[in-house]
Amino acid sequence: MLIEQIPSFLRAACKGVTWRKSSLDKIIYLTFDDGPIPEVTPWVLDVLDHYQVKATFFCVGENVKNNPDVYQEVLRRGHRTGNHTYNHIRGFFTNTKEYLANIEQASTLIDSPLFRPPHGDMRLSQLRLLRKKYEIIQWDVITRDYDKDLPKERILSIVKKYTRNGSIIVFHDSLKAEQNLRYAMPKAIEFLLEEGYQFKTL
Numbered sequence: 001m002l003i004e005q006i007p008s009f010l011r012a013a014c015k016g017v018t019w020r021k022s023s024l025d026k027i028i029y030l031t032f033d034d035g036p037i038p039e040v041t042p043w044v045l046d047v048l049d050h051y052q053v054k055a056t057f058f059c060v061g062e063n064v065k066n067n068p069d070v071y072q073e074v075l076r077r078g079h080r081t082g083n084h085t086y087n088h089i090r091g092f093f094t095n096t097k098e099y100l101a102n103i104e105q106a107s108t109l110i111d112s113p114l115f116r117p118p119h120g121d122m123r124l125s126q127l128r129l130l131r132k133k134y135e136i137i138q139w140d141v142i143t144r145d146y147d148k149d150l151p152k153e154r155i156l157s158i159v160k161k162y163t164r165n166g167s168i169i170v171f172h173d174s175l176k177a178e179q180n181l182r183y184a185m186p187k188a189i190e191f192l193l194e195e196g197y198q199f200k201t202l
Contacts, residue, residue: 016131020140021166030055035173036070061086061106080201082114091122140167145180155184
């Protein structure tokens, strides 16, 4: 529970961070971290097209530089993108000056007001400075698809158990998550559509 869905008292301690959108409407927000890469991202885009779903991709700047055509395809198909640093670095283990510089390096390739910190962590000093320029997006449901020790069925069950109105859901278009993603993501979308949810971008 502490991983899949962060408790409300911990969310409240992080001012200026978006964990979940309005709970009034049956709308959810599908997001993907760590791409774009040619091995996984095009498949994700095809699945989203099949279900007529739009999503938000939090991209690593280095991956955008190495795979510009894949990144442009994300945008061409009507999805939104966000900044996920240039080298997927963690705020807790990086001094603030270096962390901000890494994000700005990514911003030269990713034109977006959205930022998601890798692993969800950052220092308070980083948060205070970043929220002046970015909407900082965390999550309401993290699927843990990156965990190869979790059965693929468990990834799907996380989505089914924790998704609610306004949920921001995290999958990963990465090699590490690929096996779990290919099983769980289409089935999760089918389940959520059957439950009456609408999908929107952030």
